[in-house]
Amino acid sequence: MSKKRTSLCLLIILFTVMLCNTGSAGVTPEILLGARGISSLNLDYSPGGDSETVSDISDTSLLVGFRQKLYNRYRGALVIGFQFPDEGSDLEPILFHQVFLRVEDRTNIFRIGRTRVRSAMIEFPTLRDDDAIYFTDILNPFSSGEDAEDNQYGSIMEATRIFGQRYQLSAYGEHLKEETENISKDFGFNALGLSFQYRVPESQRWNREILNQIGISLNTALTSRPGYSGELDKALKSITFSTVLNIRPDPVHFWDLRHQSIFNLGFSEVKNLSDYSDITRARSISTFTSLRYLYRKLERPALQAALSYGYKAFPDLSNNSSQHQVIANSFYRIGENFDVGLQLRYQKNSGDLKTIIGEHETEVQFAFIYSIEQLWNSQFDDRESLLNLEHGYIP
């Protein structure tokens, strides 16, 4: 890690601690500290793969947020966070994946900065966020494919309008990391999108509706597609559909089903896959579905088990290519916020994908996961608290 980054990390932590312990003459902001540590023993049974990785700490992250009321009904927030990228990544040892500002009121949210891009609409119960990245995310067409984070994080400018508490319409422009081509000068937009979703707020999860979330999004990556001049023709378009169903919304034995399909309209000239860029630009259909069981003891999560299946097909290729993935995992809570987990991941690739990614991968991971979230200086309510949702909103 460079000295500069180390110093910056220490400064953030020191600054937060100071604010937590001292008074301030002005308006002291709310301070949120979020941390997640994942450390796993990975056993790789893939042909030619490493036999084991003793300690994989990727996706371990620290987030610091500051929030306060503005002079009118709006609230302003700053979030800074860093994480450890995947083992073998060519990124620096620490990645600042979250650095953004947010201004919001009851019905509007504006975000600008570096954060999670809108490549996926929902999250899935996998050990790490990128365990099924080929199936769960719209892949970044400008990435070389070395780093999964290229698909997940970027600069974003986003406006969201909330209707009737549960309907959200978002429009966003993004700057995805560019490695294979230089599209945007001066960090401009190289992707645009729209999404619309119905979503039950987290605080109302025990209202026991069957439909928890349903959404659709349209994403376009503004590529420099050779041979085409029209912006619409050059744009790589994807349509995503997602849903989360509470199939048994029971507080003790909870079951839900998550599904997302991504239709990448692709470029018709991509008939073979020779590298990662082709995978991102070929017409494809990706689906990922998870069935999750959650046992809650004493009103706390105690055990979670999930079975997920992903399928991706490339219908326009001359050499029939597809991907299948199965992920089975279970997490057991051994203390407040602390879990042990076991995950089995199997992926099979066919056609051209065999030469790019390999024929199949089998991995077993045993992990410790520790997640905390702490708020200091609480001074106003969340938009989605039960009081604000069900008993009148107070700005």
Place this chain on the structure above:
Amino acid sequence: MNRRDFLITGAALSAATLLPGSLFAETTKRKNLKRFPRQLKPEIEGNVKVFRLFVDIHQQELAPGLKTHTLAFNNQVPGPEIRVNRGDRVKVYFKNRTELNHTIHWHGMHVPWRMDGVPYITQMPVMPGQEFVYEFTAEPYGTHFYHCHWGTLLHMQAGMFGSLIVEEPDDPIKKLFPYEREYTLLYSAHDLNFLRNEINAMLERMKERLYLVKNGRFDKERFAVFDSKEELEEAVRNGYQPPYVVNRRAPADLAQPFWFTVNGKSYPSTPTLYIREGESIRVRLINSGTEEHYLHLHGHDFWLVCDDGIPVPQPWQMNTMRLSPGKTLDIIIEGKNRGIWTFHDHDTRRVTNNGLYPGGNLMALVYEDLPEEERRVMPMEGMNNLIPKVALDE
């Protein structure tokens, strides 16, 4: 506008709320009546006075520009005043319109023990949607109050309290100090962050618990409710971890109140006590909060006449009194020194709103017959050079 200009303007605006000129307007006096508990009218069933109370979640404006969610009896904070005669048969229908549990405790009243409102001891909690009927004979005489006894720390400072006055036709205090007007003041203190976070958490927990109860799946360990201490000890021996152990629930900070109210309002929305020269008024003081208050009246001594509703053997003259949590005190103020006098907590941390002075339980005793020429005590108009050069919050 530079910083200095801004401070001066700020001072002028803040001070404007202190100017007494408008206190004498009839509209102000009419509005002031609404700052005291509204009396709940009984239905008469034979020889029984029947009152109907409900509790619901309500929004309360503590001071201009500051709203908070409260648990309120009949959508009022404090709840409506129940006023009965000593010996009356009283029946109170209490309907729970929230998703939380509640009871009513009749503080200072000699009710049958099954009517005392202590959950799991004298009665089961009144669960969401349920109604409970309290019945008792109004004893003893005096100033008392009622409040929720479930999650008392939270529910009381969330607003679940109200005055209960037991009168006697031949009032002993009235004999000593003839008076026509009387006022009821209920003091409280609020940690709004504690309230908001705890009510949200309890609402969320109760949604989950109600589902299980409705499905006949009450679980003692999950609900942390046991039939006996021995049963709890046995559960702990078998591996059960109660919610209060640190590896199950982090210790929440105890409430640190930073809003102080009288009749559910903080200054400048607190009520005003009106008096006339030569008049005596009775003030019933009830501490329904968690903080001690050291109440001081400027320019007067007053007579302490009742303690916990009980007439004291010898009225005691003083100008500062300690009002402890759960305590009621009755005082008589004699109109002997005309003017506009502040009446406030002398622990002046409690005359602040969110840490800024003036605020909290600051009130005024106002002689409504004050001559016109004495009413404008701070004629600031056109005299900008006299405006204080320091903002009130500095």
